[in-house]
Amino acid sequence: MVKVLILIGSPRKDGNSAVLAHETARGARAGGASVEIVHLHDLAISPCTGCGACRFSVDAPCVLSDDMTDLYPRLREANAIVIATPIYSYNMSAQTKLLIDRLYALGSREGNALQGKRFGFLVVYGAADAFSSGAMTAMRCFHDTFARKATWMDMVHGTATEAGSAKRNALLMDAAARLGAELVRPAA
Numbered sequence: 001m002v003k004v005l006i007l008i009g010s011p012r013k014d015g016n017s018a019v020l021a022h023e024t025a026r027g028a029r030a031g032g033a034s035v036e037i038v039h040l041h042d043l044a045i046s047p048c049t050g051c052g053a054c055r056f057s058v059d060a061p062c063v064l065s066d067d068m069t070d071l072y073p074r075l076r077e078a079n080a081i082v083i084a085t086p087i088y089s090y091n092m093s094a095q096t097k098l099l100i101d102r103l104y105a106l107g108s109r110e111g112n113a114l115q116g117k118r119f120g121f122l123v124v125y126g127a128a129d130a131f132s133s134g135a136m137t138a139m140r141c142f143h144d145t146f147a148r149k150a151t152w153m154d155m156v157h158g159t160a161t162e163a164g165s166a167k168r169n170a171l172l173m174d175a176a177a178r179l180g181a182e183l184v185r186p187a188a
Contacts, residue, residue: 009096027180090134
């Protein structure tokens with residue numbers, strides 16, 4: 001069974017990132033996947049200190065002891081990973097950025113524990129488009145961070161202003177559900 005791990009980087013559990021994440025989960029479950037959803041705001045994740053201790057082996061643990069210690073094995077076990085974030089101050093949320101920085105510990109000179117996984121990204125913003133919102137900065141970061149590791153990746157992004165208003169955007173909701181379905185579809 002395909003394991004999908006969805007990481008929501010919004011502090012609002014009823015926000016638009018969560019709405020899209022749950023729709024992606026629905027699409028993945030419909031395709032037969034097991035899905036775990038994690039709200040990053042509920043975790044105590046410290047900033048990376050840049051010590052480099054993790055870089056000696058792909059299996060070397062991060063020296064920091066926080067909630068990433070429990071998240072690392074789940075990231076390793078997942079076949080597909082989805083990261084959902086709102087755009088705050090023209091970039092991904094702080095919770096999402098902490099995660100991205102701490103993923104550094106999964107790589108080394110030998111390779112990366114995320115190699116060969118499928119990735120999905122959900123980005124939602126209050127501005128009229130991805131450029132004026134700053135979402136392009138976050139999407140570029142996701143692309144550049146994961147493109148060399150991924151066997152497949154895609155992004156869904158769109159405008160939603162009030163908490164939960166993404167539910168009223170049929171195109172955005174359909175795209176999120178399709179993303180979930182594509183994450184579990186066998187490679188061609």
